[in-house]
Amino acid sequence: MKIKKLASIVLLMGLVLTVSGCGKEYHYVSKTYVVSYPIKSLGLHNEVSDSFSGAFFVGFGSLDTNTYYYVYADAGNGRYILQKYDAETTYIKETNGQPKFEEVIKYFVTYNNSDNFTVDGIKFKKDNNFFFNFLFSPFSVNSVGDEDYTSNDTLNVNYDIVAQHVKVGKNQTLYVSTDATSTLYVPKGTIKVKFNADVNNIK
Secondary structure, eight states, X not given: OHHHHHHHHHHXXXXXXXXXXXXXXEEEOOEEEEEEEEEEOOOXXXXXTTEEEOOOOOEEEEETTEEEEEEEEXXXXXXXXXXXXXXXXXXXXXXXXXXXXXXXXXXXXXXXXOOOEEETTEEEEOOOOHHHHHHHGGGOOEEETTEEEESSSTTOHHHHHHHTTSOOOTTOEXXXXXXXXXXXXXXXXXXXXXXXOOGGGOO
């Protein structure tokens, strides 16, 4: 009798889970958090005229097999610090405004415990590897289309950046994209489409 009762309880729980999983579909819209700070370049010293040119310069170099852009980022109190940005994932855009670095991170907040929802009209897909999640739940990565999201900072350096500025209430969950769109805004004329690469003329 006890076995039958236990089986009935398990069957009932399974039915409840099935029904709840097939319930109302919720719809959310992603938002963006923007990290932005001013940048500057080094003045170029002319030994002949003993003067500094005012042209904006973006350094370009490689480390191991990666290529980077180098600029000076605002560190506050009138100080700047050298920063590098991956050239393969950082856009450069010319502007008439203040030179700056900008990073755009997407996120969204859910208002219930259901996994049945869309974000920007795209179906949310939860990492359903039960064995992996049972042992390594903090490492689970969910997806919305081609973009990956996590609800913690274990595999996502963007999570803490956004979590510090987004208020999340009770029964709410914050999901932050593992990707970000990075752009260096530089003065017009910084990007040279045509240039002379003849190093033999350099004295």
